[in-house]
Each structure stands twice: as structure tokens, then as C-alpha cells.
Amino acid sequence: MTQPPAITTFDQLADADGKSVTVVGTYRLHDPVPQLRRDPPFHLSAIVLDGDPRPRLFLQHPRPDGEQQQLADKRVQVTGVFHRTQPRPPGDPPHSATFSGSWIYDVVIAPIR
Numbered sequence: 001m002t003q004p005p006a007i008t009t010f011d012q013l014a015d016a017d018g019k020s021v022t023v024v025g026t027y028r029l030h031d032p033v034p035q036l037r038r039d040p041p042f043h044l045s046a047i048v049l050d051g052d053p054r055p056r057l058f059l060q061h062p063r064p065d066g067e068q069q070q071l072a073d074k075r076v077q078v079t080g081v082f083h084r085t086q087p088r089p090p091g092d093p094p095h096s097a098t099f100s101g102s103w104i105y106d107v108v109i110a111p112i113r
Contacts, residue, residue, distance in 0.1 A: 006077060008050045010057065013102065017084045023057065023104070024112065025049040025078075027071040030058070032099055043068060044099065047078055058086075060105040067109070075112040080104035 006024045007013060013021065029043035045063045046055030059078065083105060086098040 010049050010052055010102075013057075013082055013084075016082045019082060020079065021082045021104070022077060022079045023047055023049065025052075025057070025076065027074055027076045027109075028055055029068055029072055030055045045071075046101075047076065047104070056101050058099065058101050058103050059107050059109070060103060071109070071111060076109055077112055078104055078107060078109045080107040 003022065006022045007016075008024050013023075025047040028046045028048050030046040031041060031043055044055075044061060045059040045068055047057045047059065048055050049057060060080070081104065083103045086101070086103045087105065088096065088098060
């Protein structure tokens with residue numbers, strides 16, 4: 001069985017909610033609340049797909065130690081389960097906050113050389 005081609009634009013994810021996907025984009029660090037000016041800074045890991053002016057696709061948090069420093073601003077291929085909205089952790093109360101945006105969980109990531 002052949003693998004489907006890698007997704008490179010956000011529109012290609014329209015029918016992928018809950019499905020395994022492979023995306024190619026640029027790994028970026030994203031501060032979800034920059035006005036807080038945290039020390040040390042807190043960044044989500046995001047994949048910016050071709051044509052996107054801003055991050056809309058985030059990677060399951062927390063990320064492995066050193067990954068953000070190693071991959072920031074590099075082209076990567078990411079495979080995982082796409083979620084249109086961030087899933088709530090088991091046991092979270094219904095009023096708890098989640099980050100906006102779409103997410104990839106169960107992530108396998110590799111730099112593109």
C-alpha cells in the first residue's frame with residue numbers, strides 16, 4: 001500500500017479530523033500569550049504550512065527536551081493524528097481552557113535535509 005502524498009497546505013486537512021496525516025512545513029516556536037512576557041518564555045511548537053502567514057497547526061505538548069532548539073525555523077516532516085481542535089486531557093473539567101488552533105498528536109517528526 002502506498003502512502004498518500006504529504007500535506008503542504010492547511011486546506012488539504014479539511015477532511016482529516018481524527019485521521020493519521022503526514023505534513024511538511026516549517027517548525028516554528030509560538031508564544032500563545034505574548035503579552036504575559038513569561039520568564040522563562042513558554043513556546044508551543046507549531047508547523048507553518050506553505051502559504052500560511054501564521055501558525056495554525058500545533059504539536060502535542062510537551063515536546064522532547066532540546067527539540068525546539070534543534071528544529072526551530074527548519075523544514076520538517078511530521079506524522080501524527082490530526083485534530084481540528086485541541087483534545088481535552090482525560091479527567092479535565094469541562095470548563096478548563098485549551099489552546100486554539102488545530103493539533104497533531106502522537107507525533108513522529110523528522111528534519112528535511
